[in-house]
Amino acid sequence: MKRNILLINPWIYDFAAYDFWLKPLGLLYIAGFLRKNGYNVHLVDCLNPAHPEFKHETHIKPPKRKSWGNGNYPKENIWKPEPLADIPKRYNRYGITLRIFRKELLGIKRPDLVFVTSMMTYWYPGVFEAIKIIRETLPGVPVVLGGNYVTLCPSHASENSCADFTIAGEGERNIPNLLKDIFGDDPLFIPDLSDLDSYPLPAFDLMPNKDQVPILTSKGCPYRCTYCASHILNNGFRRRDPIKVVDEIEYWNKLYGITNFSFYDDALLVDSKASVIPMLKEIIKRELGCNFHCPNGLHLREITGEISNLMFRAGFRTIRFGLETASVKRQIETGGKITNEELKETAAHLKNAGYRSRDIGVYLLCGLPGQAASEVRESINLVKSCGAKPIIAEFSPIPGTPIWKESVKASPYNISKEPLFHNNSLLSCRGEELTYEMYRELKMLARTGVRDRG
Ligand code: B12
Ligand code: SF4
Structure with a gap:
């Protein structure tokens, strides 16, 4: 039985x-x-x-x-x-x-x-x-x-x-x-862990509320940002066949009439020629008429004119990117996934493709150990000046990440003992210089004055 x-x-x-x-x-x-x-x-x-x-x-x-x-x-x-x-x-x-x-x-x-x-x-x-x-x-x-x-x-x-x-x-x-x-059961089937295409599809039919389907085209990330746990949670960077990803999207679309999909990848755009470009072309070719959302930060560096146009045509509605900070020093110290120049170029490509400023959300970390309010303010201003929308992401310290030791030192909370203190709402590693009052002001500053230009 x-x-x-x-x-x-x-x-x-x-x-x-x-x-x-x-x-x-x-x-x-x-x-x-x-x-x-x-x-x-x-x-x-x-x-x-x-x-x-x-x-x-x-x-x-x-x-x-x-x-x-x-x-x-x-x-x-x-x-x-x-x-x-x-x-x-x-x-x-x-x-x-x-x-x-x-x-x-x-x-x-x-x-x-x-x-x-x-x-x-x-x-x-x-x-x-x-x-x-x-x-x-x-x-x-x-x-x-x-x-x-x-x-x-x-x-x-x-x-x-x-x-x-x-x-x-x-x-x-x-x-x-x-x-x-x-x-005492022996498994009948074990997927090849190095090949994500050998994994059975997620059993989405079990979800009582089928308003959207999350999609994973890859696991892991080739970068090693000091605040991120991707390398702890995943064994290396692995990717699916992009055409099989579109088969999955079409499957859920035909089976349940799903028209909204969200990507959960850590590195959706990395190595785009072999992955996201063929995927986007296939989505366009099949005329699925779906909306795609990327709530998790995409890599700004990977965006080109071609990818921007394909994303726009394929129906990518919600796009979020990770800049994290405009401080060049901190960009280098935390892993070097992006430069401010690349942000400017990316925003221009996305605008040319048809996205408005308010569509281009750029995450900025707030509350990193030793981070001053002025750094966050300058980051907000830079994002706005590039014609994109800054979004504050409160730093959550994660055990095992390279920045963890520094976070433990910086925090007045016992983050090693009590995971409740990792809560991003606490800004548990902020220095005294960045008060809650200032944080609220920064949130307001990020929300206001994003205009569509050009
Ligand atoms: C997609 C995503 C989001 C999505 C939401 C998706 C969701 N389901 O929650 C969005 C964009 C909304 C989001 C937001 C945030 N996120 Co997030 N997110 C992720 C991400 C990239 C993928 C999670 C995922 O679904 N993976 C895919 C599935 C297949 O993997 P999985 O869930 O891990 O499941 C596998 C195993 O865990 C295991 N497993 C799972 N369940 C079970 C059960 C059993 C019994 C067993 C045996 C095994 C098992 O097997 C599964 C299959 O292999 C992770 C990073 C990552 N790579 O995991 C960060 C991550 C979880 N997020 C993180 C953070 C910091 C945040 C934010 C706080 C960012 C911010 N500052 O705003 C916010 C907080 C949101 C909130 N409301 O508070 C941190 C974790 C922080 C923490 N202290 O725990 C992570 C790890 C990223 C990082 N920076 O390192 N996130
Ligand atoms: S690029 Fe993104 S997913 Fe990759 S290590 Fe850095 S923060 Fe994590």
Whole structure:
């Protein structure tokens, strides 16, 4: 008889959260893998903004959703975890209510195993809540926890989560051994880990809310920026065949009428001749009429006139880039992924292709160790002067990154011991020179005065 595995995408517990095309892609890949190995899979998505049971939750305001698959989450104000007690901000549970979650768990066939995913390190309270309720409602069923939080904070996860197993790293790599240990099952199918095209498609059919589909054309990144965890989370840089990526897009489009897709790559544009250029040409050729969104920062350096035109024609609507800082010194110190000259050229290419200033979002890090407010201000002004839109991205320190030691030194919080202090809203590594007041002013400055010129 087939075994049943329950997959859980937990809530976000945070001061703020916005559904910027966010789906549990890693968990859906694992579901595809499990299915291919003959397991029955069922998913409970705690972040489903459109759960039918919300009609009975009259205390919750219906969230504003956008037609492109992004928008607000339903939310409830909750108690702050003790380490955050002094932070003068409201703390929320984003997603379905606890009652709906319990009802979901009690309404399904008892599983043989539960897989729980995790994303940001500082979102672990929502993960722990899910595990606690699973233990109450499904006593005796083993719980496995994986995902980015476990990979980045393995000891914290194994010591505090109450999961039976905590598994760091790529699921496809580690789950076969786990299934052997728990059930004695030998896998029928293991993908070639060096070939992303051998992975089964993510089991997107399990998602209750099919408003958009996330796509991954590659894993990892050839750069090594000091603040980024990409190299810890991925084993090298691997890419899919660009035509197979378009086959996947067309598949979801034909099957469910999906017209919005978001790219989750760390390095979508790198090595463009072999990857993104053929992909864009194929999307245009097939006349799919879809919208594409890149919420994660793209590499400015890779943009040419040709790529800009192809992106525009293919339907790339939301484009975000990572500049991080206009300080030449810091650009070099943190990895040298971009120069200010390249930003100017890129913005001009994108404008020529038809994008407006407000379409060209450029992320700027704020709150890096030792970073002065003037550096962020100058970065904002540079982005504006190039005819693009600056977007402040608050620095979140990540264990294992090259900048980690410096972050630990700079922070008044115990970021080594407590992942809640990695929360980007805290600006936990800012120097005294960059006050919250200044940060708010910088946010305002970034938001105002982006004009469409030329
Ligand atoms: C896409 C993305 C986003 C998207 C959202 C997508 C999402 N689902 O959340 C957007 C652009 C919105 C986003 C925003 C931010 N992000 Co982000 N994001 C990513 C990114 C690039 C990919 C995540 C992903 O889906 N990968 C693809 C899937 C296939 O992989 P996966 O989820 O890891 O799953 C695999 C394994 O983890 C494992 N696995 C997963 N679940 C399970 C479960 C079990 C049981 C097992 C065994 C295994 C397992 O197997 C899976 C398959 O191989 C990661 C970097 C990265 N390469 O992972 C950063 C990353 C997670 N983000 C990060 C950051 C800093 C942010 C921001 C704070 C940036 C900012 N300053 O504004 C914001 C915060 C958003 C918020 N609301 O607070 C950091 C993490 C910070 C932290 N402390 O945890 C990362 C690591 C990037 C970095 N800088 O290094 N992000
Ligand atoms: S280029 Fe982007 S994904 Fe690559 S290491 Fe730097 S920040 Fe990370």
